């Protein structure tokens with residue numbers, strides 16, 4: 447009996463039903479199609495991945511399946527390497543075409559994609575891969591990139607229409623999730639943003655309706671930003687919504703004119719989202735190697751006790767500790783607090799950025815390799831083309847958590863400490879501590895480093911190294927590849 451002809455839609459970081467080109471092309475292809483998502487053991491055991499990512503993905507898949515059920519369709523959720531799933535599908539069916547978005551991922555996903563490409567070629571299966579969110583594969587520089595991005599963003603989003611699947615195509619249940627993993631994925635912790643397309647729109651609509659009014663005023667405040675920021679990052683990262691959908695929703699919203707400053711602010715950042723992913727698309731080695739190769743020669747003390755204190759939120763610097771604990775619990779903190787955590791790790795604690803980069807990746811519910819690694823390195827000062835910011839964590843605290851509300855929420859050991867001491871509790875006398883019921887060094891640590899000394903040492907080290915000939919040579923290459931600036935332009 448001849449095998450049934452089918453096509454396959456392979457979902458990765460694009461778990462949604464609308465503005466989805468691979469799904470539309472499959473619908474138009476005129477033959478039955480299967481939709482698959484693979485939880486791949488090699489990828490999910492990689493150190494950048496955590497259970498919270500898998501929980502978000504799984505719950506996004508389930509909510510997508512609820513929508514597709516209206517058309518007797520669903521995503522086949524497989525637990526296996528994608529090469530095994532494709533081999534099996536090719537064995538059972540006469541697979542004609544595969545539709546997917548291009549993934550601007552880490553080296554391990556590129557390696558996986560090369561294997562799949564070879565496998566599909568061997569079996570004369572055509573793999574149609576589409577550009578995602580204005581990110582372009584194979585470009586050598588940024589000539590016309592911005593212009594092209596605006597062209598992509600202004601095109602109408604795809605309205606995906608679905609036919610009923612009357613083909614009796616067998617769903618593929620050969621690769622079920624192991625029971626223990628499934629148990630973890632099903633119970634989605636309440637403290638994380640809820641997953642899925644509907645929730646993506648709920649967050650976006652509430653931003654444009656009223657939450658976003660104070661976006662630009664609160665963006666750096668650890669407490670207020672939780673309400674005023676878009677909070678759409680996990681949905682963009684796992685593709686519950688496309689950048690174009692978000693961009694157009696904000697741009698055409700009836701509140702756009704009255705909230706112009708806030709709305710243009712978030713729209714600019716949507717472009718940054720793609721700008722950073724484009725960098726990583728061109729050079730995914732930024733996951734493990736310094737963007738500017740000249741910084742590979744920089745030495746670090748790499749003290750393990752400091753690293754552990756940072757990871758646990760026990761550095762003795764209240765805002766740093768509050769941020770790490772909040773991130774650990776909820777999966778989100780704002781941009782400035784992320785930058786501060788990295789700056790503190792790499793500059794004040796003198797750690798190689800690679801010692802913290804996976805820890806934070808695992809904690810971010812919105813982990814997006816294309817943004818994460820270039821941003822992490824910018825804050826670590828290893829690009830050689832950006833201004834190095836060595837954050838004064840006490841000043842950040844005084845400026846952005848004036849009353850210490852955020853600190854007291856996440857560092858309850860300090861809940862009775864008044865605002866004059868909350869940013870620098872070590873300035874309390876022994877008597878103050880006794881009266882307030884907190885003993886530094888017992889209930890909460892004394893600062894693990896002296897801020898002035900560590901900042902001075904970091905400044906000398908990182909600024910001194912900028913003059914290194916290798917750093918300067920690399921700087922020219924980086925500017926030519928990733929920016930539209932001339933190499934002799936000043937940093938910004």
Ligand SMILES: Cc1cc2nc3c(=O)[nH]c(=O)nc-3n(C[C@H](O)[C@H](O)[C@H](O)COP(=O)(O)OP(=O)(O)OC[C@H]3O[C@@H](n4cnc5c(N)ncnc54)[C@H](O)[C@@H]3O)c2cc1C
Nearest residue numbers: 675676677678679715716719781784785812813814818821
């Ligand atoms: C060390 C470090 C690591 C980061 N890692 C990630 C990551 O893994 N995933 C991620 O989505 N963002 C990352 N960011 C960028 C930024 O902090 C988050 O995008 C933002 O805080 C998400 O919250 P939001 O959706 O409310 O953002 P909003 O301010 O509402 O912005 C809307 C969207 O624009 C994009 N965006 C905002 N700021 C930036 C930025 N500085 N660079 C690039 N895109 C931006 C995001 O997609 C965001 O969802 C990182 C920043 C730093 C300093």
